[in-house]
Amino acid sequence: MSKDIRIKKGLNISLVGDAKQTTTQLTTGGMYAIKPADFHGIIVKLIAKEGAEVKAGDPLFYSKSDERVLFPSPVSGKVVEVIRGERRKVLAIHIAANDTQEHQDFGAKDAANMSAEEVKNHLLASGCWPFVKQRPYDVIANPDQAPKAIFVSAYASAPLATNLEYTLKGKEAELQAALTAIGKLTEGKLHVSVGKNADSPFNTLKGIELHKVSGPHPIGNVGTQIAQIDPINKGEVVWVVTPQDVLVIGELLLTGKLNLSRTIALTGSKFNNPQYVTAIAGAQIAAIVQDNLVNDNTRIISGNVLTGSQVKTEGFIGYYDNQITAIPEGDDYEFFGWNKPVFNKISTSRALTFSWLTPKKKYDLNTNTNGEHRAFVVTGSYEKVFPLDLYPMQLLKACMYKDLDEMEALGAYEVAPEDFALTEFICVSKQPHQKIIREGLDLMREELG
Structure with missing residues (x-):
């Protein structure tokens, strides 16, 4: 039986710049990068050297602590540069993508007829295992440690967050295939959380424990949902997969190809036309935001404003990110700003601040x-x-x-x-x-x- 979740503690941060529900398909060419820093706690060992030709899905490096955990190329093309830092630490691998994409063929699979071990081996061999995170520690899951449950949060409550109902619409077949496979990796339950009144594609899927959630942010955080549904005790492990990564796994099972395309939300007041674009993981920011960004004293964030990372236009989108936010840079200072009424900022305090009077107002906040x-x-x-x-x-x-x-x-x-x-x-x-x-x-x- 599902458990509906409602919280009262939290804070919704309403910002200007919601993405309109229109999607632009970007071209595949250009430069891409995979950054080991996106995979926290991983020490990498290179497989692909500079000058190597790779297909989409070919491994670029693996985890030093577990050689089975592979990290694939998102595109087919040529490895043009390996960026290194201190003590020759790998910082990024740059790939020049071909105009026509070639994919490594991992073979289509029938998830219903696969054993748990076959599912695990397939995810490891195809480079999909990094999509499976574990709690505690919020790192890539240990394949040898069985989880007591698996969680998918299909409700995003962060500021200007991607509308998952829109981006996952019509993908029921891929989602069902992935959830059927993922569910075999635990003897416990596969928990999926959706918005209370959401028309989510997950509503009709089988083999899951569906939960309806409501309340302010951080109700969309999977940690909040775990605490309400099945809290973690010492010695226990739960696994977490995001909906966009569930989609990648589902397409891999149905087609045999690793397709790392993302529907990315361009959000924030510094975009001329906040909207959705379809691009591949690791794409260059300049290619994603071309002719749309007001690049005047602008902070570009890969992710949302609360948890994302600052990037430049010559940088690359994070491997797990499905949102780019652009807001004003906060490099100005208010004279006696602490000693006068505040009407244009969000605050939980009522001391000279009045955002509580207009809970539905949208703000154009900067990074100050x-x-x-x-x-x-x-x-x-x-x-x-x-x-x-x-x-x-x-x-x-x-x-x-x-x-x-x-x-x-x-x-x-x-x-x-x-x-x-x-x-x-x-x-x-x-x-x-x-x-x-x-x-x-x-x-x-x-x-x-």
């Missing part, structure tokens, strides 16, 4: 932090936007002074950096919450395994 970094101030504001049954400030401090026992006791196994994006947004101390949590989780993974 409106203050400087300082020590934590105890205000009780974090708990207002943090729906998990944890103590956010205490957990942040435990991560900062590296007390593993206290981190365990405070519930670090349940969280990922994105769960602290809202507390970071409202933090009067301007502390980098997501960075603190990530460093704490990395320490736990290194010391406790």
Whole structure:
């Protein structure tokens, strides 16, 4: 029986620049890049060398800790450059794409007749395993550790988030094939969450435990849903797959080809025409935003404004991202901005701020932090936007002074950096919450395994 989920704690950040439901198909040529930094915790070993010709789906590198975990080329073309950093660390692999794409053929599969081991081996061999993340630690899943459940969050609640009902429309066959296969990887349940009143393609699919969710952001975060449905205890593991990656797995099963195309939302006030475009993972930002960006004091973000990464037009979209956001750069300063009424910003406080009077108003916010970094101030504001049954400030401090026992006791196994994006947004101390949590989780993974 499904469990409907409704939360009250959280904060919806309404911004100008929602993507219109029109999609433009981009050409395939140009430069692409795969960045090992997108796969947190992975030490890479190169397979493809400079000058090598590759097909879409051919492995470029593998994980040093597990040679079965392959990372494929998103396009067919030529490996033109391997960018290295300190101690010859691989930072990026640049591929010049051919105008006509060739795909490695992995063979079509009937998911219903595959065993769990066959599904796992197929995902590993085709390079789809990096789409399977695990909690705790929010890293690529260990294929040898069985999860107690698998979660798919098909509801996006982040600011200007991609409309998954639109981008997944008409893809029921691919989604069903993927979910049938993925469901065999656990003896537990395959949980899928959709919006309460959403016309989602997941509503009619079989073999899943469907949940209807409602409430403010972060209800769309899979961590919030896990905490409500099947919380993680010490020694337990759950796996997480995003809907866009479920679609890739489904197409692989039906066609035998690894198609890393994404329907990407161009959002934010600095786009002339916020809309959707179809591009391949690793595409250059300039090619995606061409003739659409107001490139005047603009911050470009691969992802959403809360958890995304800053990029330049000559940079590349993140491997897992399906959104590019462009907002004004906040390099201006208000004289006595702290000492006058504020009408054009979002705040959870009612001290000289009035956003609570107009909950449906959309704001054109910039990147200004409106203050400087300082020590934590105890205000009780974090708990207002943090729906998990944890103590956010205490957990942040435990991560900062590296007390593993206290981190365990405070519930670090349940969280990922994105769960602290809202507390970071409202933090009067301007502390980098997501960075603190990530460093704490990395320490736990290194010391406790």
